Amino acid sequence: MEIWKTLIGLACGAAVFQSIFLGGFLGMRGLNRTQPSFWISLMLVGLGLRIGKSVFYYLLPKIALFGVVLGGIGLWLIGPAFWMYVKSSRGQMITKADLLHFVPALVVLFLGGVFRMEVLIPAYHIGAFWLGVYLVGAAFYWYKKEGSLPKGMVLISGSLIFIWLSFVFQYFSPTIEWYAISGAVSCLVLYVINFYIMRDQHIFKLPSKPFIVPEKISDSLIPDLERLFGEGKIYREKGLTVARVADALDRPAYLISKTINGHYGLRFNEFVNTYRVKEVKERLQDLERNHKVEAIAEDVGFSSTSSLYHAFKKETQLTLQQYRSKFSAQQAG
Numbered sequence: 001m002e003i004w005k006t007l008i009g010l011a012c013g014a015a016v017f018q019s020i021f022l023g024g025f026l027g028m029r030g031l032n033r034t035q036p037s038f039w040i041s042l043m044l045v046g047l048g049l050r051i052g053k054s055v056f057y058y059l060l061p062k063i064a065l066f067g068v069v070l071g072g073i074g075l076w077l078i079g080p081a082f083w084m085y086v087k088s089s090r091g092q093m094i095t096k097a098d099l100l101h102f103v104p105a106l107v108v109l110f111l112g113g114v115f116r117m118e119v120l121i122p123a124y125h126i127g128a129f130w131l132g133v134y135l136v137g138a139a140f141y142w143y144k145k146e147g148s149l150p151k152g153m154v155l156i157s158g159s160l161i162f163i164w165l166s167f168v169f170q171y172f173s174p175t176i177e178w179y180a181i182s183g184a185v186s187c188l189v190l191y192v193i194n195f196y197i198m199r200d201q202h203i204f205k206l207p208s209k210p211f212i213v214p215e216k217i218s219d220s221l222i223p224d225l226e227r228l229f230g231e232g233k234i235y236r237e238k239g240l241t242v243a244r245v246a247d248a249l250d251r252p253a254y255l256i257s258k259t260i261n262g263h264y265g266l267r268f269n270e271f272v273n274t275y276r277v278k279e280v281k282e283r284l285q286d287l288e289r290n291h292k293v294e295a296i297a298e299d300v301g302f303s304s305t306s307s308l309y310h311a312f313k314k315e316t317q318l319t320l321q322q323y324r325s326k327f328s329a330q331q332a333g
Helices: 003-029 036-059 061-089 097-114 117-146 151-171 176-199 221-230 244-249 255-266 267-283 293-300 305-316 321-332
Strands: none
Touching: 003 176, 036 061, 036 151, 061 097, 061 117, 061 151, 061 305, 097 117, 117 151, 151 176, 221 244, 221 267, 244 305, 255 267, 255 293, 267 293, 267 305, 267 321, 293 305
């Protein structure tokens, strides 16, 4: 066996072992399927099984078929597990119907045991395509609900996209050497994911309240929300998310969203921007000081001046200059 095959196999084997071990550890900490750590652990196991196919191929050729079957199962686990991680991180219930996403992994197990290699190759091709669909869909779902992706979500989803691209590249690799290189890249990214997860456990912090869907909006939450935003001025935090507010109030994220939508008739980002725009108005009414727009945007939590302009115009139907001019005229009159 060539030395480069051995080295790649050993490197991948270490990454696979680390991922499965870490996935099992996190899974034992969060056996409840409502917990994000449970789904991230399953995603790690799926990544380990998929990338572990290279270990069987290079180091254990006599049982390579067994590794190919496990790799196919892992491939079909990654996307659904990531989707459940995103959904549960927002405080959403994981229903029995959601578990149907994992049926294809069971089908691959059956097909690999009965029909063997002739059906596994198409299963890999289709699985890679659907993994891409899951990654894009999960990122879009989070962004649509929250308005921005937190740092942990960006790193994990970005890493998964990179690994997915390496999977796609493998199918078009002109030689076995290029195929092996793309596998090695996947292992390297897997190391990065494992390192980040071991370093930052905050993304697995469990909701402080049970996942019980309320029959009506909690009126007791409204004063707490207004106090947090009015006196606490939490809206000044850039990239503020429902999860961050839920953590500050010690309430489930889904209840925060439901209360804001039901009581104020606003989405979370719109609710946050009402407080930001209110403070912008107060600063513009201070005619003795000429606040720079960039400084105002920075202070009240907007990610950019363009975001400030857009939110302000949407709520007041005026530009910043028009609003200040109108206020000045009213004061003079």
